Amino acid sequence: MSLSSRRGTRRLAADAGLLTVAAAFVLPLAWLVLSALDPRAGLRVKAPDGLTLDHFDAILTDEITFTPLLNSLILCGGATALTVVCAALAAYPLSRFRSRLNRPFLLTILFATSLPITAIMVPVYALFVRVELIDTMRGTIFFFAASQLPFAIWLMKNFMDGVPKELEEAAWTDGASSLQSLVRIVLPLMGPGVAVVTVFSFVMMWGNFFVPFMLLLTPDQMPASVSINDFFGNRGMVAYGQLAAFSIVYSTPVILLYVLIARRLGGGFALGGAVKG
């Protein structure tokens, strides 16, 4: 067999292999979409008995959807803003000035990025009860920001290292302060990097279940990641169609945000590349 026809066969084999895996992966997703549109949704993947938007109609109320989504937005938006501002400020001296403290600090940060946050939630709960931050949005926002901060600083510093120092030196000779040159020169030049840190932090928090589950108690304050459990527990029989519809509404923002940064990064981002430096 010639080399090129051997390549052709191999491409077919690779396509077949990928499609098999894709088929297995798509089944749960197919259930989600079909159930959301099926007037009599159950647990199986089946051809829907007609299509309907009734489930979406039923869940798009203040109590079921809008309040939890708004809570999610306040919680994750607030914490993301805090994370990005703190990370940008912290990354600046780490990236710009040589100091003996940089290396130990960065190593600690790197170490902290991979600690299992799940493990400290019980003591955080106990601590929050003691300092009366339990069941408060601000306490949860602070904790979210702190848990995301090591990775955000790490990413931000690597992106900032990519902005040449010479560009700032002109501004310095004109008497600009560090803060001015950070805000006016460095950050605008690393727009894509800031976008990645922002989107990544937001997506991680939007999907996080354990942190708000532990730190918030009042149902009115619950974000969507926790309130979605009500479909199972408190409302008695599980309304699978509504659950599916809610899941779609709740997941859409993060999927869109991911598409936004994935395009910018050419897909190869995968943290692997970004973390490497």
Add this chain to the structure above:
Amino acid sequence: MSDGTRRLLPRLLPLTPALALLLLFLAGPIAYCVLIAFTDLQLTGQAEESFVGFENFRRAFGDDAFLNAVWLTLVFTVLSSLIGQNTLGLALAALMQRASKPVRTLTGGIVVTAWVLPEVVAGFLLYAFFRREGTLNAVLDWLHLPSQNWLYTLPILAVSFANVWRGTAFSMLVYSAALNEIPKEITEAAEVDGAGGLRRMWHITLPMIRRSIGTNLMLNTLQTLSVFGLIWVMTRGGPGGRSQTLPLFMYEQAFQNSLIGYGTAVALLLLLVGALFSLVYMRLLRTEV
């Protein structure tokens, strides 16, 4: 103040907000964790907790439920992270190198969607997939294969597969990036020399991406060690504790049994294992830089 410190201080000023947050909300809880792991702190009805030394740890190692959780965590990590996500991710990345573009884009899109979905949504989807009347059994019936109630008979296997479904994309992206960096000439030369696909993979490709493999294994393992929501939604750790990994065990002790001190001791052990992996991960990165 010396000239050096006067110059240094304003430079370090921007670090303070981040430092304050990290110290108060990350280092603080970790220190508190170490502290109360040695006490008998309970959730309710206790005026003052007292220092009990290593009692919580002694108790853990004599507790069958704890040992069961350690074993299940090990099974869950090895099955879903080391074997599942890692191998499947590498296989997908390798196939993508050769596949046609539309198939590559389609598969990548589906696998990444599973990864981007919020944890709880993924949990519900896989709950629906593995249940007695769920999709998996429907497919098995259709193929005339025996079906069963997976979440009851093999809960740890079901949650492991769930974690593979949810986490494979990360490995796939890491390995795709690594494989793209291997110069074409090297693989082509081996091909002309007549080395078959698997041999090429074993002798040429894998040694060239070994650092990515190390990094990926560490990050997968750390992520898998802290999975809570996925298992919580699918099985609540049951039935009868047969899918209760350490995070779920810790939660149950602290909140269902009100033993915060004991739950924290377990948390501390989990944190130590995580810290160990984290140190290995840092060493791997250092050789790479």
